[in-house]
Amino acid sequence: MLDISKIRDDFPILKRTVNGKPLVYFDNAATSQTPQVVIDAIVDYYSNYNANIHRGVHTLSQEATDKYEEARIKIQKHFNANQSYEIIFTSGTTHSINIVATGFSSILKKDDEVIVSALEHHSNIVPWQMLCEKTGAKLKVIPMNEDGELLMDAYEKLLSNNTKLVFVNHISNALGTINPIQQIINIAHKVGAAVLIDGAQACPHIKPDVQSLNADFYVASAHKIYGPTGVGILYGKEEWLNKLPPYQGGGEMIKEVTFEKTTYADLPHKFEAGTPNISGGIAFGVAIDYANAIGFENIQEQEQKLLDYATEKLLEIEGLKIYGTSKNKTSVVSFNIEGVHPYDIGTILDKLGVAVRTGHHCAQPIMDFYKIPGTVRASFAFYNTIEEIDVLVSAVEKAKMMLS
Numbered sequence: 001m002l003d004i005s006k007i008r009d010d011f012p013i014l015k016r017t018v019n020g021k022p023l024v025y026f027d028n029a030a031t032s033q034t035p036q037v038v039i040d041a042i043v044d045y046y047s048n049y050n051a052n053i054h055r056g057v058h059t060l061s062q063e064a065t066d067k068y069e070e071a072r073i074k075i076q077k078h079f080n081a082n083q084s085y086e087i088i089f090t091s092g093t094t095h096s097i098n099i100v101a102t103g104f105s106s107i108l109k110k111d112d113e114v115i116v117s118a119l120e121h122h123s124n125i126v127p128w129q130m131l132c133e134k135t136g137a138k139l140k141v142i143p144m145n146e147d148g149e150l151l152m153d154a155y156e157k158l159l160s161n162n163t164k165l166v167f168v169n170h171i172s173n174a175l176g177t178i179n180p181i182q183q184i185i186n187i188a189h190k191v192g193a194a195v196l197i198d199g200a201q202a203c204p205h206i207k208p209d210v211q212s213l214n215a216d217f218y219v220a221s222a223h224k225i226y227g228p229t230g231v232g233i234l235y236g237k238e239e240w241l242n243k244l245p246p247y248q249g250g251g252e253m254i255k256e257v258t259f260e261k262t263t264y265a266d267l268p269h270k271f272e273a274g275t276p277n278i279s280g281g282i283a284f285g286v287a288i289d290y291a292n293a294i295g296f297e298n299i300q301e302q303e304q305k306l307l308d309y310a311t312e313k314l315l316e317i318e319g320l321k322i323y324g325t326s327k328n329k330t331s332v333v334s335f336n337i338e339g340v341h342p343y344d345i346g347t348i349l350d351k352l353g354v355a356v357r358t359g360h361h362c363a364q365p366i367m368d369f370y371k372i373p374g375t376v377r378a379s380f381a382f383y384n385t386i387e388e389i390d391v392l393v394s395a396v397e398k399a400k401m402m403l404s
């Protein structure tokens, strides 16, 4: 069992007040909070060894390069990638997906097919639509049911020898559903399709093993795993990363440049043009260490407790409906109160110190499925408490009273 009050001391922001009330931070699915060790790593970089990497012979540059590459290896081990150069540093999940989608525009042909799920974040929909527009490939959608689960029979029927690529999130950010990605990958591979897993929402809760999953691509953002914003990863199998063309041209990604021809650098640098977010990459490694020290089993146990309690207490409020009722879900509760706009609830909750997300959560197709404009989403992390959920529930009751 985790000592939550001790853990909360690791996160300075959790001590602040909002509108005169203690902050109750339930917007973890949008971005998680950052422990002091991660903040310290960023300050340490700028205070002691700020220099550009991979270029200089001088000491600071070498120190920065060593730390940055150590972080890559930490991340490789965490995701169990076969090689450290299969981990590409990016600015985040969105950037990672765009690297793959843009790369596939030189591989896909007219009448090839790609498959997305009904549960995706816009950043795992729009780049593929752009890809289809460019190539003439067709986009097909795995449907979902009322519980917010993908229909696996329908998925199998969508697959054919024309299917080249499937992209699905590991966990839905809007509903919290944990998708059966192992099964999704296995079935796709039977027809020779590659699979990209959007792990942005899964990584704070689950330690994915990309080799045992046999994922072709797995993408994530540091800021959802207790790390800084503006950094993330693209994991790709070596053979795929070699096959895809570089995304951006510039420094760092070349072997040799002449005006006649440029040859590209080896992995991972081929996809890392320009000066990266050096302190961010290093701090990402520290965040991964922090999460592993807490332990993913402990994280899951605490979050399950929070999810069960919040679900039970919120459902006691008359007229409150929860969207996303799969048995396989993480600590996200998306809900509405009959006759009340989610935005109005969110505004009142903020006055009471409770931070939640309202709206479509960058997943408008899910909202269209339920025929609603949006939801109120409370999303929990292991540093949240049962007492905070009591604050949420009474704040929602108050909002309901004021608004209906």
Ligand SMILES: *Cc1c(COP(=O)(O)O)cnc(C)c1O
Residues within 6 Å of the ligand: 029, 030, 092, 093, 094, 095, 121, 123, 124, 169, 171, 172, 173, 198, 199, 200, 201, 221, 224
């Ligand atoms: C947050 C999120 C993204 C986008 O991540 P960025 O860090 O904004 O690029 C994509 N997919 C899912 C499932 C997410 O939760």
